[in-house]
Amino acid sequence: MATIITQIFIVILSLFLFNLRLSAAIDGRGYKPSDSILLNCGSSSDEADADGRKWIGDSSPKISAAGITFGNSTPSQAAFQDPSLPSSIPYMTAAVFQSEATYKFHVSKDERHLIRLHFYPASYNGLNAEDGFFGVTASGGLTLLHNFSAYITAQALTQGYIVREFSLPPAEEGFITLTFKPDAKHPAAFAFVNGIEVISMPEIFTDASTMVGFADSSLSVGSSALQTMYRLNVGGNYIAPSNDTGLSRTWYDDTPYITGAGVGVTAAAGPRVKIRYPPDIPSYIAPVDVYRTARQMGPDPKVNIQYNLSWSFQIDANFTYVVRLHFCEIQLSKVNQRVFDVFINNQTAQKDVDIIAMTSSMAVPVYKDYAIFISDGPNEDDDDDELLVELHPSVDAKPEYYDAILNGMEIFKLSDAGGNLAGPNPNPSEMLEDDLQTMREFKSEPRGKFNVIGGAAGGAAAAAGIVFALVLAVYQRKKRAIAGEPGSSGWLPLYGNSHTTESKSTISGKSCASSHLSTMAACLCRHFSIAEIKQATKNFEESLVIGVGGFGKVYKGNIDGGTTKVAIKRSNPDSQQGVHEFQTEIEMLSKLRHKHLVSLIGYCEEDNEMCLVYDYMAYGTLREHLYKTNKPALPWKQRLEISIGAARGLHYLHTGAKYTIIHRDVKTTNILLDEKWVAKVSDFGLSKTGPTMNQSHVSTVVKGSFGYLDPEYFRRQQLTDKSDVYSFGVVLFEILCARPALNPSLPKEQVSLADWALHNQRKGTLAEIIDPVIKGNIYSECLKKFAETAEKCVSDHGIDRPSMGDVLWNLEFALQLQESFENGGASARGSIGDVSELSAGGEAVDGGHRGQKRDEDDEANDQSDGVNDMAVFSQLVNPKGR
Incomplete structure (x- = not known):
């Protein structure tokens, strides 16, 4: 008997050791590169990017030890940081070449190598980004890029930066060279690169x-x-x-x-x-x-x-x-x-x-x-x-x-027979060429007519470059919308992060659809059981409540074993009032993924419970950072970046999805901020599919939040995408003035922020009602552009309002103006101070009284919330509801 037990034990031990060796063998097939060089061009220090990957500066003492040599470059710092950059490393510094220059990397001989080139087309050392035309060649006579313009390519693809990845055959000489050469056909041409990765790789193309x-x-x-x-x-x-x-x-x-x-x-x-x-x-x-x-x-x-x-x-x-x-x-x-x-x-x-x-x-x-x-x-x-x-x-x-x-x-x-991999830059259409000609004429006007960059050298050229970029981006987006494309086309997607959605098996015979959802929408979303929801929220623990709205309470939770933070919106169990919003939210968000739209992870509809599970937004709503808060006030530049992010999200809804989607409830409590302060539009419970090509509007019952409602929509019950534009205009004034959209405690003419701001804008006294916290930090031309944009958004008639694409254009332009000012490109006199206020024409004049104080708005805000509660609609996070 003991012998049999011993034999069984030996067999079990052998099987265990075999499985252990098998697991080790499987794990051993993961690849560890023999060469892994991440070069932060134009930098003298070694730094890590947002993913924790370590980059060495090409002026760092470690560069020679890494077997890298190069010459003829000018280390440069980007003039501004685009909010869409995933990390400042390696994009905020660049090596700039005004003549041919070569990097030489000593590498292993018998392996292929991945080469990644990172480009952020910005202004470096006063050079215009639009002049960056160059070629890149590699060892063995390979042409990687020819007559390449990162500036044109990035704008055509609606990207802030460009990454090009190549796989090169084994380097028989033991080194890889990358040669950057400005294009001789373009006057003032220069080459640049922000980051270079050289990583050895196994042969992954073994099969024909x-x-x-x-x-x-x-x-x-x-x-x-x-x-x-x-x-x-x-x-x-x-x-x-x-x-x-x-x-x-x-x-x-x-x-x-x-x-x-x-x-x-x-x-x-x-x-x-x-x-x-x-x-x-x-x-x-x-x-x-x-x-x-x-x-x-x-x-x-x-x-x-x-x-x-x-x-x-x-x-x-x-x-x-x-x-x-x-x-x-x-x-x-x-x-x-x-x-x-x-x-x-x-x-x-x-x-x-x-x-x-x-x-x-x-x-x-x-x-x-x-x-x-x-x-x-x-x-x-x-x-x-x-x-x-x-x-x-x-x-x-x-x-x-x-x-x-x-x-x-x-x-x-x-690569073709000649060793070429280079393709052409995107070419502007005839329509865009007409726009560019207008920009050239605009650029050639006398200096006095365009002083937005103050006394900075090359200011007009820089501004024209900004306008060129925005014209190109807006045109390309509109072109794709007309063509009916589902999103950004090109080498990089329009957005970078989205959640995996999970469905029950469509094969097993179990239906994915709930009683309220279409089959497709239900299957595009992950379905949570009520047990999972209760576990995530500790059985709806009150201490985890982070907001209350018309739909119900919002809880902070953790799913997938506590590895993922989420926000869980739970409907009021005693009411069926939110069924339609529950359905609409899933129908809309299950089909949309965008960096500036809040991501819906899944839903639960079980035991008379309706719950929606979203990405957790660490910094909550935009409103709670503007007024009635103990949190530090947002600086002006950050407010601009948040405005741009929200505009991008709305612009995508209007033009980037298969059909126009009208949000119908744009407001500061529906603009959420993640852990990196990226703005995301939320709450699609009231959203509607927009009119078709043969229609000018959608006739529907009026819904939304008072203070943000489009007056034309309210009067005629005809909904268009310009209704969102109106609401967003109110948001812009809210960001500028840091007061509620409605404040019934104020005198009658000041109750509505849109009306009061419009009145002051037209009188030339807008500076009197700007949030005092930021007043001294706003460049006059930036404020002028921002205020004009908000003013046009809240025009009484939709036909007089700009599209969201045009709004985005103007806000990005305003940001460029502000950054130029902060970088010393405009005179100090251009800021808006407590004594020197801004007139309608943008000139400094003597100011009068200081406008409404922030605490007066705070005291009245509860009453404003009461007005909004007259219309009970859902939102993701609102401490007071609507």
């Missing part, structure tokens, strides 16, 4: 790619250089470089690139599903988080068979592209349960893709590479071409479920 359109043909990457065009975590979270598997790659949300009528549904592997990499696929191919989430077509086979799950990408013509699709079956376990076809640019790439047949098991990753050559489009004037990836259920295979699934996607451009 299937050639699309050529039967039984394949393509080997071999010694080709590649450029990463897109890298998407399909159906899942944004994955930061610090969370990648050794290669510091960034994986973006796929939502902006989805095209066609159906967006499908997202799904995530359950907690018991463990992703297991097969022996032939190392874990550095893609992080496990890519394979744990996916996008599918949906639960209805009749719907699925009628459409393709599609993604559209803008690329450069006359290059060969490798499209890598990552698959992992996280729900099914049998062959022929889910079979689909893959199409690229309307050609069959692969028929009858059955992931279980390929992997023999559930939760096992696999990837497939497809190569396609993209030639010029049929129109010779086309500036770029499209790459279309589509999935469709296989009818011929007669699977158990008509559905398709995709977990991740990467698109790489291959």
Whole structure:
């Protein structure tokens, strides 16, 4: 008996040691680069970025020890910091080259290397960003960039910064050179770079790619250089470089690139599903988080068979592209349960893709590479071409479920026969050229007519450059809106962070839809059980209440084992008043992802409870930082940046989504601030889809918050996107004056902030009612632009109001003016002080009385809240409700 027990023990111990060795082997396949150089160009110090990655300055004493040499650069500091920058490192310093210059990196010989170039097109040492035209070449005669303008490219893609990633073949000489050369065809041209990454990488292109359109043909990457065009975590979270598997790659949300009528549904592997990499696929191919989430077509086979799950990408013509699709079956376990076809640019790439047949098991990753050559489009004037990836259920295979699934996607451009990877800059259209000509004429006007940059040298040129950038950005956004594109097109998405949404299985037969939600909206959101909600809020502990609104209380909570902070909005259990808002909030936010919109993580509808789960906004509402608060007052520049962020969110609603969305309840309590002070528009309970192309308005019952309501909408019950513009104009005055939109304790003419501010703006006495805390820090021209924008927003008739794109343009311009002033570009006389106040024309005049004091507004604010309570609508955080 003892012998048998001993033998059993030995067998168990052997199995344990085998599993331990297997786990170690699997973990060992993660990649640790032999070369990992992060160079913060133009800096003399070593610093970490927002992700904790350490960068060395190219003027640091450590640079020679790292095997790096270079010359002919001028270390420079950016003139201003765009709010969209993910970190000041490496973007706020640059190496500027006014003649050819070369970086030389000593690296290992036998490995490929990732090269990432970071560009932030700003003014450096007085140089105009629009003059930055240059080329970049690498070892072996490779052309990475040619006649490249980071300025034009960033504006065309509506990005504050640009990252270009390349994969170079092994360096036989033991070093990699990167040569920056200003373009000789452009006068005053210069080159610059903010950051350079050189990271060794394993050979990830070991298998030949299937050639699309050529039967039984394949393509080997071999010694080709590649450029990463897109890298998407399909159906899942944004994955930061610090969370990648050794290669510091960034994986973006796929939502902006989805095209066609159906967006499908997202799904995530359950907690018991463990992703297991097969022996032939190392874990550095893609992080496990890519394979744990996916996008599918949906639960209805009749719907699925009628459409393709599609993604559209803008690329450069006359290059060969490798499209890598990552698959992992996280729900099914049998062959022929889910079979689909893959199409690229309307050609069959692969028929009858059955992931279980390929992997023999559930939760096992696999990837497939497809190569396609993209030639010029049929129109010779086309500036770029499209790459279309589509999935469709296989009818011929007669699977158990008509559905398709995709977990991740990467698109790489291959160098041509001449070693070239460079594509053209985006070209302005004829319409934009007309605008630019106007800007040139504006630029050439006498100096006295345009003194917004004070006495700074090159002021007019800098201002024209700002206007150029904003014209280009606004035009490109409007162009995409007219074309009906779902979001930003280009090499970077419009936004960087979004939550993975999780649905119940659409295969098991369980419905994703709740009793109040459409099937698609319910499946696009993660469903929480009431037990999970109670655990997150400690059974709705009162000490965790962070706000109360018409919908109910808002609790601070923790989900996923306490790793994620959230805000949980709970409806009043004794009332059904919020059912419609609950439904609308999910229907709207489940389909929207944007940096400046609050992210809806999921919902709970169980046991007569209705709860909504959002990202937690660490700094609460904008209003609580303006008045009736013990918190420090926001400085003027930060108020401008928050205004711009909120405007970006509203502009996306109006033009960036598939249909125009009208928020209908824009106010300072519905603008939330995250831990980095990024503004996010919240509370979509009253939102409406805007008018179609054949309509000028939507006729609907009046809803909103008093003090912010569009008077034209109130009178005629005709809702347009200009109704949001009016409300946002009130928000701008609220930010400037730090007083409520309505204050019934004041004299009649001062009760409405919009009316009172408009009255003072037209009289030239607006400076008298500005928040005293910021009055001395506002540059006169910046205030003039800001006030004029707010004034136009609150025009009585919608036709006289600007679009949100134009509002965004003006606010960004105001920020540039303020930053120029703070950097010494304008005279000190331009600020608004207690004695020198601003007239309507922007000139300094002797001021009179100081305007309403902040504490007087505070005392009356409770009464203002009482007025707002007359209309009971939901919001995410409002300490007093409406």
